[in-house]
Amino acid sequence: MRVRFLAAAAVALSLCFSTPSFAQARKDFKVCWTIYAGWMPWGYAKTQGIMSKWAKKYGINVDVVQLNDYIESINQYTAGKFDGCAMTNMDALTIPATGGVDSTALIVSDYSNGNDGVLIKGTGKKVADLKGQSVNLVELSVSHYLLARALESAGMSERDIKTVNTSDADISGAFATSAVHNAVTWNPMLADLKAKPNVSEVFDSSRIPGEIMDMMVVNTKTLHDNPALGKALTGAWFEMMQTMHTASPGSDAALTSMAKASGTDLAGYKAQLSTTALFYTPQQALDFATSPNMPKIMTRVAQFSFDHGLLGKGAANAGAVGMAFDNDVVVGSKGNLKLRFDPTYVRMAAQGKL
Incomplete structure (x- = not known):
């Protein structure tokens, strides 16, 4: 199970990549994740070749790396060592975004529903x-x-x-x-x-449904320059969701494997999933990501973060870090826009365009 901290202080690092004057497509990418019920599918997608299949479809390579420490995984992403990382909505705001790393919530995969x-x-x-x-x-x-x-x-x-x-x-x-x-x-x-x-x-x-979210967050510039990464990650994720949600021997095998990898048995893993509101279809994920409640939820999260000193010493108010949502809705500073809830690739999946 991940340790879900809101960092008491953001990592004091600038984004560790060069900024060329032209978009430069890449072939090799790395994303990371840590043990938690809602993120076990990333590990299974790697071991079963599902991630490789989708990456190959778009002519790239994506390595899905399991790390043992949740906060360290976010710190490494923030430092530029990974192109994406599984994290909560709060941590996305208070660590990479507050630390100056422009980040995109590629997939809002679930929310805590009793966890x-x-x-x-x-x-x-x-x-x-x-x-x-x-x-x-x-x-x-x-x-x-x-x-x-x-x-x-x-x-x-x-x-x-x-x-x-x-x-x-x-x-x-x-x-x-x-x-x-x-x-x-x-x-x-x-x-x-x-x-x-x-x-x-x-x-x-x-x-408080929807307020504690789990997401795959990717570097915004990397995603902009390499849309293949967004397509491959999204395609692999929803293939996993279909496998898990379809009553079949394949589903039982997948769930059993994920249970073992997370240190429990099938019954224990299913119990954890019962209080994890996973979006099993792209349309469900899209409906959540584009809901008018999303900016409201994140405004509340930002206020809590500001009240507890999690937006940095220089933050004048809860809007110090700007956040963007569907339909060009922006909350907070437009001049410091660092966290984006962009449903582009989930919408493509819902429309069958991946």
Whole structure:
């Protein structure tokens, strides 16, 4: 499972590529990913030759590389060592985009639909019971964002509680002690903790559908100069989605392989997928990416990021980093446009043009 941090500080790096006066097509590309239920298809697409097949169709080579550390994968992408990287919408904004790397969300592949939750010891508890309490979580992470949204739903704010920074590796152990009564975490830790006796899950990500997204993000200039990369990645991804979603021996084999690669069994992997709202068809992904809610969601994410100092010391407001959406909608600074939700290639897939 990936560690889904919102970086406390963006990587202080400039984009590490030359800027020639003409578009220069390339043949070889690398993208990276880390272990997480919604990203396992990238690994399977590589091992089964699906990625190679689509790359060959467009006359290029695409290496899909698994890394062991989520934040390090984004840092390496930001440093120019990879042409694309699987990451959340928040991390795309607060790490590469804030760090000056113009990035494009090529595929918004899913959103958390219960993978993240707020827990309180005791039965029949409510969010309001957190008032005046300490809450253990990975600070400045998706868990922190979820907690802020949970408090908001109860007419509260972070001023009403105290957060205790606890790593994802330590959250289960901490919650098992008598000193810790409240926690926010994600699967698979969430499933284990909420299954224990006398524990209430008072809020989860299904209450804020679409706000915690998973995406394949690529370098905007690289994509502009090499549309074959966008076509190959998108084609391979949706072939994987079709394989996973079609009841067949091939689907069972794929899911079993992905389960093993992620360190669980088939039942465990299916349980994780049940709270991951994957877009199994290009049209589903397109409808989500072009929804008028997308700019609204990202505006909220940007405000949270600004409030917590994640847009850099020089950020004057939540719009410091510009974001572009379908139909030429721009939120934030047009002069510092660094994150683009461009559905061009998903639209091509939906229209059968890949």
